[in-house]
Amino acid sequence: MVQEEITRRGPWTEEEDVQLVFYVKLFGDRRWDFLAKVSGLKRTGKSCRLRWVNYLNPDLKRGKMTPQEERLVLELHSKWGNRWSRIARKIPGRTDNEIKNYWRTHMRKKAQEQRKKSSISPSSSFSNSSPSSSSITHEENERNFYDTGGLELLQSEGEKKDSDQEQAGESMKVYSMDEIWKDIELLEENEETMNKPIMGSISPLWDYSLDSLWKDFDWSSFR
């Protein structure tokens, strides 16, 4: 069916947020197209869902990743690769988008560090580049580093089905995990001292309009 109405795009306004929260509370967080329609928001259902899932959902933990979470992300990513939603399900309060963003920015940094090292010593521990292929550029190296398909995918070159069993004790032989762990440990040391309860960097919006919405509504009556 052709969507003739003009749909709004771009950043959400406070009014839109409040409106969306109201209707999600009213009808639940399903049927996004329906919600988009009845709410009167000139947004697509998709856009509404995204806004809810990534920002408005009160179950979201906000603020900096804790060292524990970082560790989990690394571990799960080495197992599952870029299966962000799957990883997110194992980390309460974090969204796939958040984890994806985190991974991209942090792993890029690590890749760059790695790149520096490898340009200094040709026999670096960067195991991903095949030894004989000189055609692999630095850029490709970096890409491979953080866009890994994960252990499960690496183990068998061919297509492998998504087995959901979380078997512990899989060997961590992907890339130079040692390097990553070292970094994480350092990070932990630094942060342990300043690891305040999260919720620090909350949008001002939460302080007022939405905050009061949470209080006013009876969530338990939902779903």
Next chain:
DNA sequence: AAGACCTCCAACCGCGGAACG
């Protein structure tokens, strides 16, 4: 002080698969 560059993250897009009629 100001412009360039970098980082972070919200939001969009395209696609595949599930659900529904």
Next chain:
DNA sequence: ACGTTCCGCGGTTGGAGGTCT
């Protein structure tokens, strides 16, 4: 069984704010 609609996922982009020179 098939076409349509909806949902969710992964990849990408763009802008705001921060840092560097």
